[in-house]
Amino acid sequence: MEKEKKLVEAITSMDKNFAQWYTDVVLKAELCDYSSVRGCMIIRPYGYAIWENIQKYLDDAFKATGHENVYMPLFIPESLLQKEKDHVEGFAPEVAWVTHGGEEKLTERLCVRPTSETLFCEHWAKIVQSYKDLPKLYNQWCSVVRWEKTTRPFLRTTEFLWQEGHTIHATAEEAEEETIRMLDVYADACENLLAIPVLRGRKTDKEKFAGAVSTYTVESLMHDGKALQCATSHYFGDGFAQAFGIQYSDKNGKLQYVHETSWGFTTRSIGALIMVHGDDSGLVLPPRVAPVQVVIVPIATHKPGVAEKAEELRQRLNKVVRTKLDATDKMPGWKFSEYEMKGIPVRLEVGPKDIEKGQVVLVRRDTREKIVVAMDAVETKVTELLETIQVALLEKARRTQNEKTFTVQTVEELRDALDRQAGFAKAMWCGDQACEDKVKEVATATSRCIPFEQEKAGETCLCCGKPAKHLVVWGRAY
Amino acid sequence: MEKEKKLVEAITSMDKNFAQWYTDVVLKAELCDYSSVRGCMIIRPYGYAIWENIQKYLDDAFKATGHENVYMPLFIPESLLQKEKDHVEGFAPEVAWVTHGGEEKLTERLCVRPTSETLFCEHWAKIVQSYKDLPKLYNQWCSVVRWEKTTRPFLRTTEFLWQEGHTIHATAEEAEEETIRMLDVYADACENLLAIPVLRGRKTDKEKFAGAVSTYTVESLMHDGKALQCATSHYFGDGFAQAFGIQYSDKNGKLQYVHETSWGFTTRSIGALIMVHGDDSGLVLPPRVAPVQVVIVPIATHKPGVAEKAEELRQRLNKVVRTKLDATDKMPGWKFSEYEMKGIPVRLEVGPKDIEKGQVVLVRRDTREKIVVAMDAVETKVTELLETIQVALLEKARRTQNEKTFTVQTVEELRDALDRQAGFAKAMWCGDQACEDKVKEVATATSRCIPFEQEKAGETCLCCGKPAKHLVVWGRAY
Numbered sequence: 001m002e003k004e005k006k007l008v009e010a011i012t013s014m015d016k017n018f019a020q021w022y023t024d025v026v027l028k029a030e031l032c033d034y035s036s037v038r039g040c041m042i043i044r045p046y047g048y049a050i051w052e053n054i055q056k057y058l059d060d061a062f063k064a065t066g067h068e069n070v071y072m073p074l075f076i077p078e079s080l081l082q083k084e085k086d087h088v089e090g091f092a093p094e095v096a097w098v099t100h101g102g103e104e105k106l107t108e109r110l111c112v113r114p115t116s117e118t119l120f121c122e123h124w125a126k127i128v129q130s131y132k133d134l135p136k137l138y139n140q141w142c143s144v145v146r147w148e149k150t151t152r153p154f155l156r157t158t159e160f161l162w163q164e165g166h167t168i169h170a171t172a173e174e175a176e177e178e179t180i181r182m183l184d185v186y187a188d189a190c191e192n193l194l195a196i197p198v199l200r201g202r203k204t205d206k207e208k209f210a211g212a213v214s215t216y217t218v219e220s221l222m223h224d225g226k227a228l229q230c231a232t233s234h235y236f237g238d239g240f241a242q243a244f245g246i247q248y249s250d251k252n253g254k255l256q257y258v259h260e261t262s263w264g265f266t267t268r269s270i271g272a273l274i275m276v277h278g279d280d281s282g283l284v285l286p287p288r289v290a291p292v293q294v295v296i297v298p299i300a301t302h303k304p305g306v307a308e309k310a311e312e313l314r315q316r317l318n319k320v321v322r323t324k325l326d327a328t329d330k331m332p333g334w335k336f337s338e339y340e341m342k343g344i345p346v347r348l349e350v351g352p353k354d355i356e357k358g359q360v361v362l363v364r365r366d367t368r369e370k371i372v373v374a375m376d377a378v379e380t381k382v383t384e385l386l387e388t389i390q391v392a393l394l395e396k397a398r399r400t401q402n403e404k405t406f407t408v409q410t411v412e413e414l415r416d417a418l419d420r421q422a423g424f425a426k427a428m429w430c431g432d433q434a435c436e437d438k439v440k441e442v443a444t445a446t447s448r449c450i451p452f453e454q455e456k457a458g459e460t461c462l463c464c465g466k467p468a469k470h471l472v473v474w475g476r477a478y
Numbered sequence: 479m480e481k482e483k484k485l486v487e488a489i490t491s492m493d494k495n496f497a498q499w500y501t502d503v504v505l506k507a508e509l510c511d512y513s514s515v516r517g518c519m520i521i522r523p524y525g526y527a528i529w530e531n532i533q534k535y536l537d538d539a540f541k542a543t544g545h546e547n548v549y550m551p552l553f554i555p556e557s558l559l560q561k562e563k564d565h566v567e568g569f570a571p572e573v574a575w576v577t578h579g580g581e582e583k584l585t586e587r588l589c590v591r592p593t594s595e596t597l598f599c600e601h602w603a604k605i606v607q608s609y610k611d612l613p614k615l616y617n618q619w620c621s622v623v624r625w626e627k628t629t630r631p632f633l634r635t636t637e638f639l640w641q642e643g644h645t646i647h648a649t650a651e652e653a654e655e656e657t658i659r660m661l662d663v664y665a666d667a668c669e670n671l672l673a674i675p676v677l678r679g680r681k682t683d684k685e686k687f688a689g690a691v692s693t694y695t696v697e698s699l700m701h702d703g704k705a706l707q708c709a710t711s712h713y714f715g716d717g718f719a720q721a722f723g724i725q726y727s728d729k730n731g732k733l734q735y736v737h738e739t740s741w742g743f744t745t746r747s748i749g750a751l752i753m754v755h756g757d758d759s760g761l762v763l764p765p766r767v768a769p770v771q772v773v774i775v776p777i778a779t780h781k782p783g784v785a786e787k788a789e790e791l792r793q794r795l796n797k798v799v800r801t802k803l804d805a806t807d808k809m810p811g812w813k814f815s816e817y818e819m820k821g822i823p824v825r826l827e828v829g830p831k832d833i834e835k836g837q838v839v840l841v842r843r844d845t846r847e848k849i850v851v852a853m854d855a856v857e858t859k860v861t862e863l864l865e866t867i868q869v870a871l872l873e874k875a876r877r878t879q880n881e882k883t884f885t886v887q888t889v890e891e892l893r894d895a896l897d898r899q900a901g902f903a904k905a906m907w908c909g910d911q912a913c914e915d916k917v918k919e920v921a922t923a924t925s926r927c928i929p930f931e932q933e934k935a936g937e938t939c940l941c942c943g944k945p946a947k948h949l950v951v952w953g954r955a956y
Contacts, residue, residue: 036558048548052547070523071639075574075637080514093580093581096588097578098590099577100577101573101636102625112590143549147580161549
């Protein structure tokens, strides 16, 4: 039992030091490791398996909504990046520059893609002629690089994995519809796959994507009350189309500019997963995204029949859920700790007494509840229990989010409230960026979004006291 | 019919100019497009869908053989690349160097990964302690960059997509077994998915991978008789382990070096697919890898019932095979050309007379054979026909390969034979690199491999006349 104790002790309590707890979990659950490249992480098998489940879910949703996958180059010539003015201003300061190929100095610097709008636009300008060529609904899975000053595993890394959807449409209406459709795909993935409740809304101009007309976001709240942007969807109007000359001839043979969108979901979501559901024993994974849904831990394996029964259960269960059997000679207690750390939703214990009684013991990772079920019914019981856990995790996270959501009237109230307890703070805003800047200065909070579900929390702006235009949700964010 | 004619005319005949035919096919079948970045291509939806099918097939095979996916950083610090002497010599001349991050000049240059052995090794040195930690069976899907001077879509590009498997083992025997196991996975994918017959063998020391003890290869033959290396699998011994200090304590507590392998399969395989099966009408795709297996072209869609029947057939067929219905108002002849260009294995035609007779017409892409089948049995007939085509393509390619394989005794015979007709030339070799160099000089041919299936094609080396050690297959290669 010494090793078990040691393993548990090695994790910082989340209430004592949340940042350290987070780092402990990502390392000890073997989600990732640091590399010798500044700000770049190694995604280890367990972390990558979570990402593969996210990819599968999103990729299916993209294809079901008519999107096709493509692959664009890793590099963007400097002149191409510069074609859209706002875009280059947003990204140029934080890109990695390739200046040499082999021994040869390049005549033009290439940046490692921070995002690929410019590449998609250049391609579309070549291949789009007629309204019959529209829409183009493309997506790509890749990594991108942004030269970050301070980095944290999954949350902010110099290189990260993501998908970037890019689409062009004949009309502004169609493009706007697409922007919201994909935001809804993201909200669905957050809530139904990751069990993370989200707030859907529009970013203020200050917070929107470089080059976008409007940016929509799904925002979530972590255990420590800090906000995290889970994914964004951008509507570009015809700004890029004008900069890149992407035109089509409409039904009347008249040349028109296309209307464009882009949207992205990143490995950051794994950071959210950890910080929404985790506890002092480590990760807690929602069953639908868990690489292993049930781990079988046989008890007293030296007793006759136990190893065989455990293997039989593995084979039966693996037909309906992702199952792992740990038949190693480690102590059961040590295994319990390890799989709790890894957040496996259900542990199945089976020993000589259980076999005698024709039963197994199921232990929930989220509540630690022990449930004795008949061995004959194990497939049904485990499947049901996983569904129950999935629902319970979302409900629990929603309760936490509600508890940490409050309304304030002034920027000072906002500051005091956030100092007491971080969370989503609702307050009215006049729409003026000067007031948004002041919120940052006084309350060190940013506007998370202008939620789609507007309510009237007051009449006047939290800063200037002038008539308010929008309800904004403010917070301190990752 | 004018457009149809134009489309067909636009392709160069493969016997007239094979290189131009290849370029025409990749562009007109919409597999890829050029980008403004030197040597980097854009993989378009149709080309990427082929890659996705390849990925799925290989990924399943990797997981079935116990491998896990991971993700390593895109960048490798210069000092890390230099740790293994042979490896850096092989790759340093052809890497892209990042020298600036944002505004800041880096203290150490980073190369964009040309391959990731060094990153895997650095990680393993940290995480491996005991024999219980072995083997590590890892794989990663990503893109890599090698600064090529002359490039061709899919065949040789500055950036390409691939998977790179990296494994470490307690013993040399286990690592060598792994190397061959993964070579066999590749041979299986080539033959059973891509219908490309391959020759399995070992590379000569001159042709092996930078840093490897031995490199194994699967070699194929294109329509023009030139050879193409489809995939390689490398055994490293403990060379990298020594350079990076990857040690484990064995059962007796003694420190040992691990033994390592790596193996890769790239988007190059799509180039092989084109050049093995294609014809003057464009691509010919083996059914198992085809993004669309059956295309339904309704005839006389203005006649009552045709559009409805075509849609009904689409719904029925789509349950068993990947089906597309082209219900646009283009001329059928134009559609025929387009889907022949895209290599869709089976075209299904249905018109008023077919409906009357309760039949549909199936047209094979590979042989152009027309088969009338009962509408009631369409699912079974199409499924069977796709299987037939898959088998027929492999057999046809195998016949071609056999016809283009011959035996020679001397380097002059080799040169003359290859000048008459490119192909696989078998000849005996003494094992001396000087002779291999001479073959290149005299016959402009390289050793493709020392095939596993050795035969005695003579007693003496094709160059020096000294006693021969191996049968080597020589060829002119892509």
